[in-house]
Amino acid sequence: MSDLPTHVYPMPVRPSELVLDQAAVEALARAIGADIRADLAAYDIQDVTAVRRMHGSLLTIALLTGDMAEASKQVAIVREMQEKASARHTSGRIPEAYIAASEGPAAEFDATLGGQLEVALASLPWDVVEDSLQGTKGYLEYVSEGMVVGDVETSLDPPAAEGGELSQLLAEDLLGAAYTLSVILPNRDVLHRAYASVVNANKGSRKPDIWAEREVVLDPADKLxxxxxxxxxxxxxxxxxxxxxxxxxxxxxxxxxxxxxxxxxxxxxxxxxxxxxxxxxxxxxxxxxxxxVEDPGQFQQYSKGLGDVQANIDSEEASELKRKLSSLxxxxxxxxxxxxxxxxxxxxxxxxxxxxxxxxxxxxxxxxxxxxxxxxxxxxxxxxxxxxxxxxxxxxxxxxxxxxxxxxxxxxxxxxxxxxxxxxxxxxxxxxxxxxxxxxxxxxxxxxxxxxxxxxxxxxxxxxxxxxxxxxxxxxxxxxxxxxxxxxxxxxxxxxxxxxxxxxxxxxxxxxxxxxxxxxxxxxxxxxxxxxxxxxxxxxxxxxxxxxxxxxxxxxxxxxxxxxxxxxERSEGERSYRLMNARKTLALAAQEYSS
The missing domain is CATH 3.40.50.200 (Peptidase S8/S53 domain)
Structure with missing residues (x-):
């Protein structure tokens, strides 16, 4: 990726102001989109994840500029390029439902958005997508405008003020914030209901834990x-x-x-x-x-709350974190x-x-x-x-x-x-x-x-x-x-x-x-x-x-x-990976090295 050209974009106003200006966001999105397409055409990029990220940016750009046909095309490309099973199933579900709702009657937007999303999520194999759906549900419970704009103000306003421009790397972060502000937050309640419905319907069904049976505890009485x-x-x-x-x-x-x-x-x-x-x-x-940090105990509770929200665990810490972030x-x-x-x-x-x-x-x-x-x-x-x-x-x-x-x-x-x-x-x-x-x-x-x-x-x-x-x-x-x-x-x-x-x-x-x-x-x-x-x-x-x-x-x-x-060995499509097994490894060692 370091061999690709460096693109920069002028910032006539602070990014935290620009992100709230629809016309300015669309102009920036089109400029970035043109550069991404030119790079995809001119360079043989061998990194699949890099190309997938570029198409992910094109999807965001299509949604921000209202090009729903292009957005549908990019959803399919990004999904096809996913290498992990969960990502292949969950990729693009919110954009797909948003596209369908945008193309239907305005009076039925919420019903179409929520209904299509819930049906799509409910059809996915729960044992594969459980963690992803729980994480998205949790995110929808605390994301807020204050968080998004505060992030832009903190991380993007200073470099833009210094140079009057942003690199593509940072400018794409700005588009991501604009997507959250224009697509996610206005529809957060509808999106959350769809995710909550599917997650709660499967609340009693948890993935099996394979790790306890693989664990080995050494005995202090052994010759160690x-x-x-x-x-x-x-x-x-x-x-x-x-x-x-x-x-x-x-x-x-x-x-x-x-x-x-x-x-x-x-x-x-x-x-x-x-x-x-x-x-x-x-x-x-x-x-x-x-x-x-004056009170590290407080941030320990926030840290626990964040983990609980992402894991769909109802706790005092999770509730407090959601209250804190949603009103930040x-x-x-x-x-x-x-x-x-x-x-x-x-x-x-x-x-x-x-x-x-x-x-x-x-x-x-x-x-x-x-x-x-x-x-x-x-x-x-x-x-x-x-x-x-x-x-x-x-x-x-x-x-x-x-x-x-x-x-x-x-x-x-x-x-x-x-x-x-x-x-x-x-x-x-x-x-x-x-x-x-x-x-x-x-x-x-x-x-x-x-x-x-x-x-x-x-x-x-x-x-x-x-x-x-x-x-x-x-x-x-x-x-x-x-x-x-x-x-x-x-x-x-x-x-x-x-x-x-x-x-x-x-x-x-x-x-x-x-x-x-x-x-x-x-x-x-x-x-x-x-x-x-x-x-x-x-x-x-x-x-x-x-x-x-x-x-x-x-x-x-x-x-x-x-x-x-x-x-x-575990296979996933064309890819395979090896799962550590302490019990098998120690048994193998005992077989080879015990006298």
């Missing part, structure tokens, strides 16, 4: 070898007793004395190392959340979203850590903290910061090597497109082409340093989350999940029944694990369910650590092979 597991993430709350008991401890350090007692270059690295947002070393392996004024969008982001970042590493060591008393948990940015628009990406990040990453991997870490979980990533967008959003000087070139340089510095450092640690297995963008990581250039090395396992996410989630990225995933409503610890000790490939990867890490606990002489190649060979 200690195995050091590093969670390279947003930090770990070792004050939680279950995690504190399994903490890796650097006995050469005196906790909290501010001295590098063991002379390894890291002060007070008792349970691991940490890096601040600007990649300076810190001995704090858990971010001090109260420096950003546009000026309240940024503080709320950034607060929720800060809490989610804070909780992420502890949640991943709990999954990584569950059921393995031999695991010794080491933290390697990254400080993720919670802001809608963060600092401007720079070459200097890329080198600093690269140095911190190399230093972290060297730390793992020196301390005998066997397996590292990496549920995070960055991408080329995000860097380019960050340059534009922060008003980086230069033409769009110059920003793209700079983004490439920044990306390559981080990518190459990380890949080379991982290559030079052949005795460590790095387990990496594929990502949550439903994209091919090889084409979209995402690190670290696009890196291919013998000591890397990339994990995609499936749901409780083993079906691919709608969000999981792919292209380099060797194994899939459960990434749907996985329960684990959050800071403070409560347990919450989170979803994402971030939750799938540590289950693979967990299995690798159990293999080493039982058979400490295994090589990285042995562990990788056992995990992949023990996985069950």
């Amino acid at each position: 070898a200690p195995v050091t597991v590093a969670v390279w993430d947003s930090g770990v709350d070792f004050a939680i007793p279950a995690l504190g008991r399994q903490a890796w401890v650097n006995t050469g350090e005196v906790p909290g004395n501010g001295i590098d007692d063991d002379g390894d270059g890291f002060v007070d690295d008792v349970n691991g190392v940490g890096w601040t947002l600007h990649m300076d070393y810190t001995p704090e392996v858990l971010f001090p959340i109260t420096t950003l 004024p546009k000026e309240g969008y940024q503080p709320f979203i950034e607060g929720l982001g800060a809490y989610s970042n804070y909780a992420h590493g502890t949640h991943v850590a709990g999954i990584s060591v569950a059921g393995n008393p031999a695991a010794r948990l080491m933290a390697a903290r990254i400080t993720f940015d919670h802001r809608v628009i963060g600092d401007r990406p720079t070459i200097a910061m890329a080198y600093k990040e690269a140095a911190a990453n190399v230093s972290t991997i060297d730390y793992f090597i020196a301390r005998g870490v066997k397996v590292v979980n990496m549920s995070w990533g960055g991408n080329l497109a995000g860097i380019e967008a960050g340059l534009e959003q922060t008003g980086a000087p230069g033409t769009p082409e110059e920003r793209r070139e700079l983004a490439r340089r920044i990306y390559d510095i981080t990518y190459q340093a990380l890949a080379e450092a991982m290559r030079d640690a052949p005795d460590i297995l790095f387990v990496i989350a594929a990502g949550n963008s439903d994209n091919d990581v090889k084409f979209d250039e995402v690190y670290p999940s696009s890196i291919v090395l013998p000591n890397i396992l990339v994990a995609g996410a499936v749901d409780q029944a083993g079906d691919e989630t709608s969000f999981t990225s792919f292209g380099n995933s060797q194994v899939y694990a459960n990434g749907f409503e996985v329960e684990s610890y959050v800071p403070g000790g409560d347990r919450l369910p989170f979803s994402g490939t971030s939750m799938a990867a540590p289950q693979v890490t967990n299995l690798a650590a159990k293999l080493w606990a039982l058979y400490p002489d295994l090589t990285v190649a042995d562990v990788t092979r056992l995990i992949i060979e023990g996985a069950d």
Whole structure:
């Protein structure tokens, strides 16, 4: 995608004003549509997901400009290009019903819209589309004009004010907001009734959970070898007793004395190392959340509420979240979203850590903290910061090597497109082409340093989350999940029944694990369910650590092979993927290595 031309569009007014002006939206939509069609005609784009996104944009443009015949054509194209079973069934259902209602009598618009949508949804195989329909129902319960306009004002107004224009990447976000304002919100109640009717009719029917029967818990009475597991993430709350008991401890350090007692270059690295947002070393392996959020408990409840809404769970937290979001004024969008982001970042590493060591008393948990940015628009990406990040990453991997870490979980990533967008959003000087070139340089510095450092640690297995963008990581250039090395396992996410989630990225995933409503610890000790490939990867890490606990002489190649060979193959159309099966993998290991 980086080889396609850079298109820009003038912004005569603020995007948050333009998005409310139908004529201006239609003019922008037509300009973007012309560029997309020209690129599709001129370039042989091999990335199916990229082409599908382009046709998805053409569908949005057709709906915004009132070209219902073209919209119908694009619905069919996008649906045909879907690779996941759930997406093939659910793709384009709202646009189809909207097109039918728009072409019928105006007095019957609501009846046609709701009736056609409900019939279409009811005809879908519930066991395939359950999660998708529940998620859309939840979204329709809280989306509001304040959210949409607040998002545009926060993320698109600043770059437009700086340069007087927006790149295609950001301008298409503006069209997405316009679609929500003009198609979804005016018809939200009708759409919600259709989804609620089908979801509620199937409320007692849940997909089977295949994971409990695959789980293996190691017995402390067994002869187990200690195995050091590093969670390279947003930090770990070792004050939680279950995690504190399994903490890796650097006995050469005196906790909290501010001295590098063991002379390894890291002060007070008792349970691991940490890096601040600007990649300076810190001995704090858990971010001090109260420096950003006055009441983290409140945002924990909002986080739980969001998960409950998406899973169609009626709870106090879900009700409160819906009340909050549905009445959110546009000026309240940024503080709320950034607060929720800060809490989610804070909780992420502890949640991943709990999954990584569950059921393995031999695991010794080491933290390697990254400080993720919670802001809608963060600092401007720079070459200097890329080198600093690269140095911190190399230093972290060297730390793992020196301390005998066997397996590292990496549920995070960055991408080329995000860097380019960050340059534009922060008003980086230069033409769009110059920003793209700079983004490439920044990306390559981080990518190459990380890949080379991982290559030079052949005795460590790095387990990496594929990502949550439903994209091919090889084409979209995402690190670290696009890196291919013998000591890397990339994990995609499936749901409780083993079906691919709608969000999981792919292209380099060797194994899939459960990434749907996985329960684990959050800071403070409560347990919450989170979803994402971030939750799938540590289950693979967990299995690798159990293999080493039982058979400490295994090589990285042995562990990788056992995990992949023990996985069950699942086919979906022309695609296939492998579902992790801890029970089968450990049985295979016992057969091969038990004396």
